[in-house]
Amino acid sequence: MHFKWKYTLTSEAEESMAQTLAAKLNIAPVLARLLLRRGITTESAAKRFFRPQLTDLINPFLMKDMDLAVDRLNDAIGRKERILVYGDYDVDGCTAVALVYKFLKQFYSNIDYYIPDRYDEGYGVSKKGIGYAKETGVSLIIILDCGIKAVDEIAYAKEQGIDFIICDHHVPDEKLPPAVAILNPKRADDSYPFKHLCGCGVGFKFMQGFARNNGIPFSQLQPLLDLCAVSIAADLVPVENENRILAYHGLRQLNQSPSIGLKAIIEICGLQDRQITMSEIIFKIGPRINASGRMENGKESVDLLVERDYNAAILISEHINEYNEQRKDIDKQMTEEANNIVARLESQRHQTSIVLYDENWKKGIVGIVASRLTELYFRPTVVITRDGDVATGSARSVAGFDVYSAIKSCRDLLLNFGGHTYACGLTLKWDDVKEFQRRFQKYVELHIMPEQTEPILEIDASLEFRDINKKFHSDLKKFAPFGPKNPKPLFVTKDVYDFGTSKVVGRQQEHIKLELVDSKSNNVMNGIAFGQSGAARYIKSRRSFDIAYTIEDNVYRHGAPQLQIEDIHTVND
Structure with missing residues (x-):
C-alpha cells in the first residue's frame, strides 16, 4: 500500500528559532525543529525533555480524592482489614494490580488480588468478584483500570459492607459510583494537571501518595517503574509530561534491573541481550501478558508479575507463551474471515466505517482484529461476537477520529461501554447489533473528515544520507521513549539508488534488505522494508526512487544507524 506523504512546513520564524536552539544544544537544526514542534522552545526545557527527572513528577495530592483514598487505605491497614486489589484483564490492568499489590505487600500481609474472567464475568466489576471478596472477608477493594462506570455493582458491594477505591483513567459518565474515593484525572471536577495517565499510572500515583503520607522513601517505589513502562507502551497513552517521565525511568529499570516476572518474559521473548524500547514492549512483551486474559484468565499474568522465584516465573512465562501462540492462530483465522467479509460486501467497502459481527468469533480476540482492520482499511472499525443473548465488541479508530464519541452516540442501545478516543469496548443485546451498525456508521459518516480515512504518513523532515552520522543518530535517540504525542520522527530522502546489493528476504520473500546511496554523497545506508517486496524489481533496475523511513539501531x-523504510515512491507512482 502506498501512502500519501504529508510534509510539515517550517515558517521563517520557526527556522530562526531552530537555528538558535540547535546552536545552544549542539544538535542538528532539523532536530531542533522537532523539539519546537513538541512545544520545547528553550535550552532548559530541552534538557528536561532529553533527561526526564523523577523529581518533576506531579504531587499526587493534586488529584481529586487522593487524600480520601490514602486515609481509607491507612484505616484499613490500621484496623487489619482484608484488602483486595482488583483489576482489568489486559496489560494495563494486570500491571496495575501487580504494582499496587507488590508495593503494599512489603508493609501489609492481609492482602489479595483478583482478575475477573473475561468469558465468565466480563469487563470490570462483577457480582462474582464481589462474592469472592465477601467470602474471603474483604472490606476494601482497590480497583484498577476499570470501575468508573460500575455504579450498580459498587452500590451492591456497599450493601455487603465492602468499600471501593477506584483508580481508573477511562472517561466517566455524569453519575459516578458510590466509592469512598475515585482517582481519575479525567473526572470533570478534577484539576490534576495531566489527564492522560494509564490505569497503572493512576495506581502508581496512589502508591506515591500513600508512600509520601507514611514517610516511605520514593526509592521503594522506583523498582516498580518497569511495570509503568510496560503499561504506558501497551496502552498507547500519550508519551508526554508525566507519562514520559514514568516511561523513561521505567525503561531504564526494565533494561537494568527488571522484576523477576518481567525478566522471565524478556527471556521467553528472546530479548535478554537487546536494549528494550517501547516497540519491544508493544510487539513482544505486551501481547504475551495480554494472551493470558484473551485465552483463559488474566490472573496468570499477575501471578507472573508478582512472582519472586525465577524458575517458577520461567514456567509461568512458558505457559503464557503457549497462550500467545494459540492467540496468534485464532487471530490469523479471524482476521482472514473478517477480510473476506469486507471484500465480499460492497456496502462495507464504500462505508466510512466497518462494523462486522460473527457469533463464532472469540471474545478475547475481537479487539486485535478490529486493530488490524483499522490499519488495513483506514476506517473506524467495530468487531462484535456473541455470548448468549449479548453481543460483545471492540472498537478501534483512525488518527484524529474520536470513536468513543461515536460509540456514546448509540448508548441507548448499549448495556455497557467504555474506553478512550481510539479504543472502546461495548456490550449490547444481540438483537440490536444491526441497528447499532446502522447508527454507528451514520455517526461516522457525518463526523469523519475525508483525510482521516486516507493512508497518510506525516513527514517530519527531508534528509540527505550525509546528514545521518553517528552524532545525529545519538542525538535522535534522546527523543525516546516514543509513542503517541511523541512519535518516532519520520524522514524522507529523495533520489536514492540501489548500491547493487539489495535483496529480497523473509520466509515468503516478502521483505527487502537494502543497501542504498543517494545522489548527494557516497554514503551507503543499510535499510529494511518490511512487506514491500513488490518494489524489488524496480529497485534492482538501478533507477532512482524516494523513501520515507525512521532511523533505528542495527542490532547486528x-x-x-539503519533505515526502517515505511514507504517507497517510484517514478511510476
Whole structure:
C-alpha cells in the first residue's frame, strides 16, 4: 500500500528559532525543529525533555480524592482489614494490580488480588468478584483500570459492607459510583494537571501518595517503574509530561534491573541481550501478558508479575507463551474471515466505517482484529461476537477520529461501554447489533473528515544520507521513549539508488534488505522494508526512487544507524 506523504512546513520564524536552539544544544537544526514542534522552545526545557527527572513528577495530592483514598487505605491497614486489589484483564490492568499489590505487600500481609474472567464475568466489576471478596472477608477493594462506570455493582458491594477505591483513567459518565474515593484525572471536577495517565499510572500515583503520607522513601517505589513502562507502551497513552517521565525511568529499570516476572518474559521473548524500547514492549512483551486474559484468565499474568522465584516465573512465562501462540492462530483465522467479509460486501467497502459481527468469533480476540482492520482499511472499525443473548465488541479508530464519541452516540442501545478516543469496548443485546451498525456508521459518516480515512504518513523532515552520522543518530535517540504525542520522527530522502546489493528476504520473500546511496554523497545506508517486496524489481533496475523511513539501531552492527523504510515512491507512482 502506498501512502500519501504529508510534509510539515517550517515558517521563517520557526527556522530562526531552530537555528538558535540547535546552536545552544549542539544538535542538528532539523532536530531542533522537532523539539519546537513538541512545544520545547528553550535550552532548559530541552534538557528536561532529553533527561526526564523523577523529581518533576506531579504531587499526587493534586488529584481529586487522593487524600480520601490514602486515609481509607491507612484505616484499613490500621484496623487489619482484608484488602483486595482488583483489576482489568489486559496489560494495563494486570500491571496495575501487580504494582499496587507488590508495593503494599512489603508493609501489609492481609492482602489479595483478583482478575475477573473475561468469558465468565466480563469487563470490570462483577457480582462474582464481589462474592469472592465477601467470602474471603474483604472490606476494601482497590480497583484498577476499570470501575468508573460500575455504579450498580459498587452500590451492591456497599450493601455487603465492602468499600471501593477506584483508580481508573477511562472517561466517566455524569453519575459516578458510590466509592469512598475515585482517582481519575479525567473526572470533570478534577484539576490534576495531566489527564492522560494509564490505569497503572493512576495506581502508581496512589502508591506515591500513600508512600509520601507514611514517610516511605520514593526509592521503594522506583523498582516498580518497569511495570509503568510496560503499561504506558501497551496502552498507547500519550508519551508526554508525566507519562514520559514514568516511561523513561521505567525503561531504564526494565533494561537494568527488571522484576523477576518481567525478566522471565524478556527471556521467553528472546530479548535478554537487546536494549528494550517501547516497540519491544508493544510487539513482544505486551501481547504475551495480554494472551493470558484473551485465552483463559488474566490472573496468570499477575501471578507472573508478582512472582519472586525465577524458575517458577520461567514456567509461568512458558505457559503464557503457549497462550500467545494459540492467540496468534485464532487471530490469523479471524482476521482472514473478517477480510473476506469486507471484500465480499460492497456496502462495507464504500462505508466510512466497518462494523462486522460473527457469533463464532472469540471474545478475547475481537479487539486485535478490529486493530488490524483499522490499519488495513483506514476506517473506524467495530468487531462484535456473541455470548448468549449479548453481543460483545471492540472498537478501534483512525488518527484524529474520536470513536468513543461515536460509540456514546448509540448508548441507548448499549448495556455497557467504555474506553478512550481510539479504543472502546461495548456490550449490547444481540438483537440490536444491526441497528447499532446502522447508527454507528451514520455517526461516522457525518463526523469523519475525508483525510482521516486516507493512508497518510506525516513527514517530519527531508534528509540527505550525509546528514545521518553517528552524532545525529545519538542525538535522535534522546527523543525516546516514543509513542503517541511523541512519535518516532519520520524522514524522507529523495533520489536514492540501489548500491547493487539489495535483496529480497523473509520466509515468503516478502521483505527487502537494502543497501542504498543517494545522489548527494557516497554514503551507503543499510535499510529494511518490511512487506514491500513488490518494489524489488524496480529497485534492482538501478533507477532512482524516494523513501520515507525512521532511523533505528542495527542490532547486528553494534547499533549503527539503519533505515526502517515505511514507504517507497517510484517514478511510476
